[in-house]
Amino acid sequence: MNKNILGIIFSNMHDNSLGELTDHRTMGSVPFGGRYRFIDFPLSNMVNSGITNIGVVTKSNYQSLIDHIGSGREWDLARKRGGLYVLPPFSSSHSGIYRGRLEALAGIRSFISTQTADYILLSDCDVIANINYQEMVDTHISSGADITVMYKRMPIESSDLYETTAFELDEQHRVTDVMIGPQNKGYYNVYENVVIMSKELLERIIQETSQRSQYSFKRTILQGSRDRFDIRGYEYTGVSMTIHSIHGYFKANMQLLDKETRSSLFRPGNPIYTKIKDEVPAKYGMASRVVNSMIADGCVIDGTVENSIIFRGVKIARGAVVKNSIVMQGTTVGEGASMDYVMVDKDVFIREGKELKGSNTYPIYIAKGSVV
Amino acid sequence: MFRKKEWIAMLLAGGQGSRLYALTRKLAKPAVPYGGKYRIIDFPLSNCVNSGIDTVGVLTQYQPLVLNEYLGNGQPWDLNRINGGLFALPPYQKSSGSDWYRGTANAIYQNINFIERYDPDYVLILSGDHIYQMDYAKMLAFHKEKGADCTIAVLDVSLEEASRFGIMNADSEKKIFEFEEKPKHPKSTLASMGIYIFTWSKLKQYLEEDEANPNSSNDFGKDIIPKMLADGQNLYAYPFEGYWKDVGTIDSLWEANMDLLDPKVSLNLYDPIWKIYSRNPDMPPHYLAESAKVQNSMVCEGCSIAGTVDGAVLFAGVTVEEGAIVRDSVLMPGCTVKRGAVVDYAIVAEDVTVGEGAKIGERPEHIEDKDSWGVAVIGEKVKVSPGTIVPPKAMIEENL
Numbered sequence A: 001m002n003k004n005i006l007g008i009i010f011s012n013m014h015d016n017s018l019g020e021l022t023d024h025r026t027m028g029s030v031p032f033g034g035r036y037r038f039i040d041f042p043l044s045n046m047v048n049s050g051i052t053n054i055g056v057v058t059k060s061n062y063q064s065l066i067d068h069i070g071s072g073r074e075w076d077l078a079r080k081r082g083g084l085y086v087l088p089p090f091s092s093s094h095s096g097i098y099r100g101r102l103e104a105l106a107g108i109r110s111f112i113s114t115q116t117a118d119y120i121l122l123s124d125c126d127v128i129a130n131i132n133y134q135e136m137v138d139t140h141i142s143s144g145a146d147i148t149v150m151y152k153r154m155p156i157e158s159s160d161l162y163e164t165t166a167f168e169l170d171e172q173h174r175v176t177d178v179m180i181g182p183q184n185k186g187y188y189n190v191y192e193n194v195v196i197m198s199k200e201l202l203e204r205i206i207q208e209t210s211q212r213s214q215y216s217f218k219r220t221i222l223q224g225s226r227d228r229f230d231i232r233g234y235e236y237t238g239v240s241m242t243i244h245s246i247h248g249y250f251k252a253n254m255q256l257l258d259k260e261t262r263s264s265l266f267r268p269g270n271p272i273y274t275k276i277k278d279e280v281p282a283k284y285g286m287a288s289r290v291v292n293s294m295i296a297d298g299c300v301i302d303g304t305v306e307n308s309i310i311f312r313g314v315k316i317a318r319g320a321v322v323k324n325s326i327v328m329q330g331t332t333v334g335e336g337a338s339m340d341y342v343m344v345d346k347d348v349f350i351r352e353g354k355e356l357k358g359s360n361t362y363p364i365y366i367a368k369g370s371v372v
Numbered sequence B: 001m002f003r004k005k006e007w008i009a010m011l012l013a014g015g016q017g018s019r020l021y022a023l024t025r026k027l028a029k030p031a032v033p034y035g036g037k038y039r040i041i042d043f044p045l046s047n048c049v050n051s052g053i054d055t056v057g058v059l060t061q062y063q064p065l066v067l068n069e070y071l072g073n074g075q076p077w078d079l080n081r082i083n084g085g086l087f088a089l090p091p092y093q094k095s096s097g098s099d100w101y102r103g104t105a106n107a108i109y110q111n112i113n114f115i116e117r118y119d120p121d122y123v124l125i126l127s128g129d130h131i132y133q134m135d136y137a138k139m140l141a142f143h144k145e146k147g148a149d150c151t152i153a154v155l156d157v158s159l160e161e162a163s164r165f166g167i168m169n170a171d172s173e174k175k176i177f178e179f180e181e182k183p184k185h186p187k188s189t190l191a192s193m194g195i196y197i198f199t200w201s202k203l204k205q206y207l208e209e210d211e212a213n214p215n216s217s218n219d220f221g222k223d224i225i226p227k228m229l230a231d232g233q234n235l236y237a238y239p240f241e242g243y244w245k246d247v248g249t250i251d252s253l254w255e256a257n258m259d260l261l262d263p264k265v266s267l268n269l270y271d272p273i274w275k276i277y278s279r280n281p282d283m284p285p286h287y288l289a290e291s292a293k294v295q296n297s298m299v300c301e302g303c304s305i306a307g308t309v310d311g312a313v314l315f316a317g318v319t320v321e322e323g324a325i326v327r328d329s330v331l332m333p334g335c336t337v338k339r340g341a342v343v344d345y346a347i348v349a350e351d352v353t354v355g356e357g358a359k360i361g362e363r364p365e366h367i368e369d370k371d372s373w374g375v376a377v378i379g380e381k382v383k384v385s386p387g388t389i390v391p392p393k394a395m396i397e398e399n400l
Helices: A015-022 A040-048 A063-069 A101-107 A109-114 A134-143 A158-163 A199-211 A217-223 A246-255 A259-265 B018-024 B042-050 B064-071 B104-109 B112-117 B136-146 B200-212 B220-230 B250-259
Strands: A005-010 A053-057 A083-087 A119-123 A127-129 A147-156 A165-169 A175-180 A186-198 A231-235 A240-242 A282-284 A289-291 A293-295 A304-306 A321-323 A338-340 A342-344 A355-357 A364-366 B007-012 B055-059 B085-089 B122-127 B130-132 B150-156 B166-170 B176-181 B190-199 B235-240 B244-246 B286-288 B293-295 B297-299 B308-310 B325-327 B342-344 B346-348 B376-378
Touching (some): A005 A040, A005 A101, A040 A053, A040 A119, A053 A101, A063 A083, A101 A217, A109 A199, A119 A199, A127 A186, A134 A147, A134 A186, A134 A231, A147 A158, A147 A165, A165 A231, A175 A217, A186 A199, A186 A217, A186 A240, A240 A246, A246 A342, A289 A293, A293 A304, A338 A342, A355 A364, B007 B042, B007 B104, B018 B250, B042 B122, B042 B130, B104 B122, B104 B200, B104 B220, B112 B200, B122 B136, B122 B200, B136 B150, B136 B190, B136 B235, B166 B235, B176 B220, B190 B200, B190 B235, B200 B220, B220 B235, B244 B250, B250 B346, B293 B297, B297 B308
Parallel strands (some): A005 A053, A005 A119, A053 A083, A147 A231, A289 A304, A304 A321, A321 A338, A338 A355, B007 B055, B007 B122, B150 B235, B308 B325, B346 B376
Antiparallel strands (some): A147 A186, A165 A175, A282 B297, A293 B286, B122 B190, B150 B190, B166 B176
């Protein structure tokens, strides 16, 4: 990729869709897959695609995000030339807390103008995938399109329709229709919230829309300016998991127990980077029994674990049984406690002998720091 | 401009570790992997940082490639500092010729210029061959309190073991009056741990004198310490309590790994204020399949296990296929144990493939002649063909 590209990641988009999980954190800092946060995926993808100039746009509750990404060193983004820029909301009489992507971009207009990039790649944090953006960038440039949007053809359940944006495309992959929250379940060309366009066009769009108080990129640009701009789709055909809801979050974690998903997300040449915690390798006791599960560093496991995702530094005591659950960092499961279909947030203490049972469709959620 | 430092550390990491044979053919002993994700040198380096030392010179000589690459700019140990930090110090050419490091004392002598830049009051001399957690700041406080010229950390060993070590004979105030290297009839059980704090002005003087003596072997234990004692300098023994292990042999390296699985062993890697830092692999959490059976083991990120693992230490990215058995063994990063293979009492170096149905090592209870039993070692990148039997105590360096 010889073009100079600036990456912009929106860490707060879709916060509402994950309810309690994002009460105290941004969408970007939601824990995922035993040791990651959502933002690790777009960040690592950009770095692995040669994009080393990245702005992360924040809005609210971003302490955990800042704590996680720090100087960007773990993504090799602590650089003198380019690197990582965290862009907190910039408030003045005409900006402030933004309502949508366009207003968020208006808030970082001066940052964008100082960048020397030819193109700008925008991404949210709601798609878990290991994508090399290079092909999309090349397609965008060779097609001569004004704007290229990434989509994936996939079935959408009725519960996820509300959060879905879908495209209709012609043979040249031109976007001919944009549906926000389609009515019926079925197969759609689903928007993956990844967009590329030239810096010059993006700056023009920001200029025009901020004058008119337009804030939604999807509604104003993708839907409303289809006749003005040449907007094309780029199909992503690899494995990806789009997180639209708590249930979708649960399902996506569980999907990591599938070998194909793991080998497509975690590829030796394109690693997903994350914050390092210098934990000890996981330790299994004499009586441990663990099957079909992902276990991260720092865990001490003396009990039984089945079909679960166990994050870093979790302790599961002798006689405890954890099934079909997600247990986040630093949680302790006491002796003889049992859990089935439970999502446990960070630093929770489950007392001895406690029994918690949810179901596949409604897993129980235990908030960060609780004692149960 | 260099700001003055109260103390700096010099870490002797040039040793070959010849008794680790296949494991140190291409890397210096301090770079040997240990404990599922660490290398031996992580322990002294983490101890330095946790003790408040921010300047460490690492003296390298034998096979430095892996070690240098691992150390990098010292960032994993928080030693990428603007003022001080981590420095690899290989021997170098000087205007008046060039010289390998001829001994531990000579290695420090050749780096007097490096030390002087920081104008330290004290210099801590460490080696990169030991697994232990130690607060060197307490040792420095002891050194100052005693008004010592040199303080040597000692471990109370058993009388039988004592003849394998350098033994310090000290009075009730811990002042050393005699030093005996590997005595046949030890008078005390205070063994030198190879950790010294010197008052720098004194050490510099002795290093220069030692260098001028053509009969000297330029070694701390053989030359510097005996000479200082003979001159009536103040040498003190600093008693250390806790886990300390020299991992210089195949057996001791294997034991030190197995110690991590023993709840009675006092090495505490989980101490939040005394973490052992290392270069972490960028790999996902490990996955245990439906058929996996893992007990009494340590497993690092990126492993994929479908077989049986018991009493083992598995480094990052190890694969144990269904039907394979790994017991009482150490598998270094990137190893694969294929279907039906059995690994017992072995150390398997990086990126080894153990073919289907192969058998590495043997359990001691299955061997009548105890002298023929020992830990089997497979050197890095070796491919063991399906069905091959590797006997206990074997040292394999070529594909089988």
